[in-house]
Amino acid sequence: MVTRTALTGLSALMSLATLTLTPPTGPLTPLEWGRGGPLTVEALPRITYTAHRGGALEVPENSMSGLVAAYERGTAQVIDVDTRMLRDGTLVAMHDATLDRTTTSTGPVRSLTLRQWRRVRLRPSAGLPGSWRSERPPTVSEVLDRFGGRIVLMLEAKDPRSLRALGSLIRARGLTRSVFVNSNDPGVASRAHRLGLLAQLWRSKAQMRTDRPARWAGFVDVLDVDHKARDVDLLRAVHSGIPRVWAHTVTTPGQRDRALTLGVNGVITDAPGLLARTPVKGVNGVNGVSGGALSGWAQRGAMP
Numbered sequence: 001m002v003t004r005t006a007l008t009g010l011s012a013l014m015s016l017a018t019l020t021l022t023p024p025t026g027p028l029t030p031l032e033w034g035r036g037g038p039l040t041v042e043a044l045p046r047i048t049y050t051a052h053r054g055g056a057l058e059v060p061e062n063s064m065s066g067l068v069a070a071y072e073r074g075t076a077q078v079i080d081v082d083t084r085m086l087r088d089g090t091l092v093a094m095h096d097a098t099l100d101r102t103t104t105s106t107g108p109v110r111s112l113t114l115r116q117w118r119r120v121r122l123r124p125s126a127g128l129p130g131s132w133r134s135e136r137p138p139t140v141s142e143v144l145d146r147f148g149g150r151i152v153l154m155l156e157a158k159d160p161r162s163l164r165a166l167g168s169l170i171r172a173r174g175l176t177r178s179v180f181v182n183s184n185d186p187g188v189a190s191r192a193h194r195l196g197l198l199a200q201l202w203r204s205k206a207q208m209r210t211d212r213p214a215r216w217a218g219f220v221d222v223l224d225v226d227h228k229a230r231d232v233d234l235l236r237a238v239h240s241g242i243p244r245v246w247a248h249t250v251t252t253p254g255q256r257d258r259a260l261t262l263g264v265n266g267v268i269t270d271a272p273g274l275l276a277r278t279p280v281k282g283v284n285g286v287n288g289v290s291g292g293a294l295s296g297w298a299q300r301g302a303m304p
Helices: 010-017 064-073 140-147 160-172 186-194 231-238 253-261 272-277 291-297
Strands: 048-051 078-085 091-093 152-157 179-183 198-203 222-226 244-250 266-269
Touching (some): 048 244, 048 272, 064 078, 064 140, 064 272, 078 140, 078 160, 091 140, 091 160, 140 160, 152 160, 160 179, 179 186, 222 231, 231 244, 244 253, 253 272, 266 272
Parallel strands (some): 048 266, 078 152, 179 198, 198 222, 244 266
Antiparallel strands (some): 078 091
8 A cells, every 4th residue: 555645745636636536436435445445534633625526727627537536645634525416316526517617518406317417527627726638527436436434525405405414324324424525504413413414504695694504413523614704703603612613715824814713623724735735823722723633643554
């Protein structure tokens, strides 16, 4: 096994971005988890970094090659993936309700069958560092089979009706302590909790003005808050009794440092490589610590 290390500079970041990466052809054996079984949330460090959509400013979002790069770079301890449901009930990795922005196709995601989905090809943004090939977007099953138990995952249920099916995929793989299920709806978060899943609830800047997050402490495992919210609203979230309060969607070291100063214990970022290279400033207990240093919480083998 090859030990992963954090990126040490932009040249390394660019080099990794040009790797030729192929989608998985089937499930990976649970033996890859190691002696202790799958990696779970209990192993997360005090301050946690999440690669939003794999790190959408650095890799093609919700793509298998981008997720593999995010995993192997080691600059985040959680990988975020959006999920939507096809017409035949298949769950797939896709943020938007339509194919228009991120693929060479058009039309609503929900109108496709799995057979049609396999003909869709992603269109990597021209602004990404490095060179990326067009590829088929993965299904949620493929994401879980590739990464489940190797890194903590965050799956956003864009279609609330998909929650039970999503839970079945997670439970079948023994990953109920390794996968957060995210939603903007407290009712969906409560349902996820009742299904025995790790519930994550995200809230916008506007919503946080009237939120009383202490009401959700009994069923929310992660409160995912807008970093642009007012100080008073972020502080109310931090003191809600919810064990993990993470700020989204952070793209600069300054945004990260403000959120950490106010007491959040994680950041969800489109630029995990940038944050890994930039030490935290002005935060008690983490002065001078970068995302890269924080990512040393666990050493695992490189993805086969």
